[in-house]
Amino acid sequence: MADPGTKKPTPPWGRRPYPGPMSLVTPVERLRVSLAEQVRGLIVGDHPPVRHHDDPVLGDPTAGDPGFFGPDSVTWRVHADSAMFIGGLRALLLQTVHPLAMAGVAEHSQYRSDPMGRLWRTSVYVGTTTYGTVEQAAEAVAHVKQAHVRVTGTAPDGRPYAANDPHLLTWVHHTLVDSFLRAYRRYGAAPLTPQDADRYLDEMAVLCDLFGAEPAARSTDELRDYFADVRPELHAGAQARDAARFLLVPPLPLPARGAYAVIAPAAVGLLPASVRRALWIPPTPGFDPLVVRPSARLLLRTLDWVMAALPRPSRDAER
Numbered sequence: 001m002a003d004p005g006t007k008k009p010t011p012p013w014g015r016r017p018y019p020g021p022m023s024l025v026t027p028v029e030r031l032r033v034s035l036a037e038q039v040r041g042l043i044v045g046d047h048p049p050v051r052h053h054d055d056p057v058l059g060d061p062t063a064g065d066p067g068f069f070g071p072d073s074v075t076w077r078v079h080a081d082s083a084m085f086i087g088g089l090r091a092l093l094l095q096t097v098h099p100l101a102m103a104g105v106a107e108h109s110q111y112r113s114d115p116m117g118r119l120w121r122t123s124v125y126v127g128t129t130t131y132g133t134v135e136q137a138a139e140a141v142a143h144v145k146q147a148h149v150r151v152t153g154t155a156p157d158g159r160p161y162a163a164n165d166p167h168l169l170t171w172v173h174h175t176l177v178d179s180f181l182r183a184y185r186r187y188g189a190a191p192l193t194p195q196d197a198d199r200y201l202d203e204m205a206v207l208c209d210l211f212g213a214e215p216a217a218r219s220t221d222e223l224r225d226y227f228a229d230v231r232p233e234l235h236a237g238a239q240a241r242d243a244a245r246f247l248l249v250p251p252l253p254l255p256a257r258g259a260y261a262v263i264a265p266a267a268v269g270l271l272p273a274s275v276r277r278a279l280w281i282p283p284t285p286g287f288d289p290l291v292v293r294p295s296a297r298l299l300l301r302t303l304d305w306v307m308a309a310l311p312r313p314s315r316d317a318e319r
Contacts, residue, residue, distance in 0.1 A: 032309040065133040074200040082303040087183030089267035094175045096240035103155035106239040141210045169213035236278035244279040266296035
């Protein structure tokens with residue numbers, strides 16, 4: 001669907017400085033922090049972290065409210081992994097094959113004129129709903145719903161669409177959770193049991209409820225049934241194929257292009273074969289298991305190591 005809007009959300013607090021004198025940090029750590037800041041800037045722009053717990057000046061503004069999930073949730077575990085890069089792109093590609101959802105994106109989104117801005121806003125939304133307080137997460141959902149009010153029109157096949165249609169909201173929710181889950185299970189740093197996968201879907205259903213969508217799948221069996229039921233509605237027209245081409249080769253800043261050249265084929269490799277055919281993405285037999293997967297795992301573990309230089313949400317949120 002359309003992005004959350006052009007208005008930049010007001011951050012709840014300022015950017016956290018690197019703790020301690022940089023003169024006491026090794027050159028490798030300085031490089032690591034510098035790379036982490038650059039990667040974070042590409043993902044969220046100048047938006048500060050939703051949480052930071054060891055800042056000696058600011059402290060933890062969210063203490064006592066772990067949000068909808070909390071540090072013991074599967075959601076925090078999945079969303080903290082760099083596999084989210086692959087899952088996010090896979091979700092966008094999958095969303096294109098619903099004609100009504102795609103029409104909203106094609107006619108209202110700024111993904112072509114402002115691709116980095118849309119990435120930043122989406123990343124801030126995911127980070128806020130995942131790690132923010134209950135109030136912050138609810139405000140993020142309300143912001144998206146308000147932006148969706150204007151996203152209405154008529155699809156190329158003559159059917160009307162509205163971004164706040166509960167049916168389309170449910171489609172977007174399921175493409176996200178399915179993509180994040182599949183990306184983590186293939187590329188995540190640690191195994192995920194079938195019980196944890198079900199728990200993840202059950203946890204994330206709260207966001208679908210907040211949007212006023214149709215009931216969300218709360219297990220992998222229910223998610224499989226959902227996609228089987230919705231499959232007759234799916235079709236990739238010119239809008240979808242055009243969006244897919246853009247998503248696979250977007251005008252990214254030069255430093256990000258090498259990593260994206262690994263992330264994009266990894267996301268494609270997670271799509272159903274029927275979706276790849278519908279989007280006219282050519283098959284590459286043997287390329288995914290022999291080249292893409294090893295390269296993607298190496299890239300993501302490197303990103304995990306780099307990003308670990310920045311403060312992350314911790315169990316202090318519950319203390």
